Amino acid sequence: MQDPLKLDDFICFAVYTASHALNRVYKPLLDTLGLTYPQYLAMVALWEKDGQTVGGLGEKLFLESSTLTPLLKRLENAGYIRRDRSREDERVVVIRLSEEGVRLKEKAIGIPGCIVEASGRNAADLTRLQAEIVALREALDRSVV
Amino acid sequence: MQDPLKLDDFICFAVYTASHALNRVYKPLLDTLGLTYPQYLAMVALWEKDGQTVGGLGEKLFLESSTLTPLLKRLENAGYIRRDRSREDERVVVIRLSEEGVRLKEKAIGIPGCIVEASGRNAADLTRLQAEIVALREALDRSVV
DNA sequence: CAATAAATAATCGTGCGCGATATAAAAGCC
DNA sequence: GGCTTTTATATCGCGCACGATTATTTATTG
Known part of the structure; x- marks a missing residue:
């Protein structure tokens, strides 16, 4: 049995470094929008559905x-x-896009295509890989409870 | 053509959240060693090959x-x-495991198996997925230059 | 050999990311 | 209605992670 503590065999290390590599690809694209990567993800979530709570x-x-x-x-x-505390339930803070926030979507629309290109794969292949990684995440989340 | 700005279709989001999920699985295991996840990766690299430079x-x-x-x-x-500045080249700092650091490997030896179990997959399947993610990282790194 | 360039770590500032805790509002309970 | 419990967000401290800069040493060049 070989030594199981080999960095390059760790799926965790692959995911960890792939995450950083994605960040490096996104950085110059997001700089033009004035967003960091997590901020961009939050904006994407809001473009999908405006008026969500913090939770x-x-x-x-x-x-x-x-x-x-x-x-x-x-x-x-x-x-x-904008961050507005809800009138019905004062514990809740509702996040709403400003007009500028709505407009920003147009500038962001081309980014996913840039990432697909940087990956050097076709969309179908990426979709399959994406689904596999999501399945991994879900299995891990289940194990933590 | 559908809206390309769907969070759940982003491979970047899958990798980003999978990375966090892995961290959550590792946390309780690494707490027993007194290591954070990046510290653990550094230790794994040193267990593989002691006496590496910072660079x-x-x-x-x-x-x-x-x-x-x-x-x-x-x-x-x-x-x-231990962190020792090299005698031959004073710019370089060499990192060496202490005796305690060497011993720690025994306590860490079981961790990869726990992760495999948490993933709910067999080793061969994980190895395949790991290779795919590494290939993605390498393609992304090439695109940044 | 002196001036310049390159290489190596370290430092600093900013922004995550989380656990623990705090605060405040709402809900449930006697 | 007052008391406890739960829920939603915010705050704080710590440890990454990086870009920009600095300090020091080594290599190169004229």
Whole structure:
């Protein structure tokens, strides 16, 4: 039996470094929008469905309020969103796109295509790989409970 | 043509969230060793090959000195490594495992098996997926140059 | 050999990301 | 209605992660 502690055999290390590599590809594209990568993901979630709560966004993005609250405040300062406390339930904060935030979508529309190109694969292949990685994430999440 | 800005179709989002999910699985295991996940990766790299330079580790782990230097100082404070400036080339800092650092490997030996189990897949399947993710990373790295 | 360039770590500032905790509002309970 | 519990967000501390810059040493060049 070979030594199981080989870095290059770790799927975790592959995912960890692939995540950083994706970030490096996104960085110059997102710089033109004035967004970081997590901020971009939050905007994508809001372009899909405006008016989500902090908790709802956290569930979709798998992030805690301790991560999201300061991130959303930075998006608010940038003028892309508004954070309004709900009238019906004062505990809840609703996130809404500003007009500038809505307009930003047009500038972001080409980004996914750039990523597909950088990956050097066709869309179908990426979709298959994407589904496999999602399945891995779901299995891991189940194991943690 | 459908809206390309769907979060759940992004391979980047899959990788990003899978990376966090892996971290959540590792956390309780690594807590028993007193290591964070990036610290664990650095230790794995050193168990593979002791006496690497900061730059060499950075190349292997895809990390900058601005990330590694403070991380390695924490490992030094924990007593797992020593940081010695090279005699031949004073610019270089060589990282060596302490005796405690060497011993720690025994406690870490079971971790990869736990991850395989948490993934709910067999080893061959994981190896295949791992290779695919590495290929993605390499394609992305090539595109950035 | 002196001036310049390149290489190697370290430092600094910013933004995640999370666990633990705090705060406040809402819901449930006697 | 007052008391406890739950829920939703915010705050704080710590550790990455990186880009930009700096300091020091080594290599190169004229």
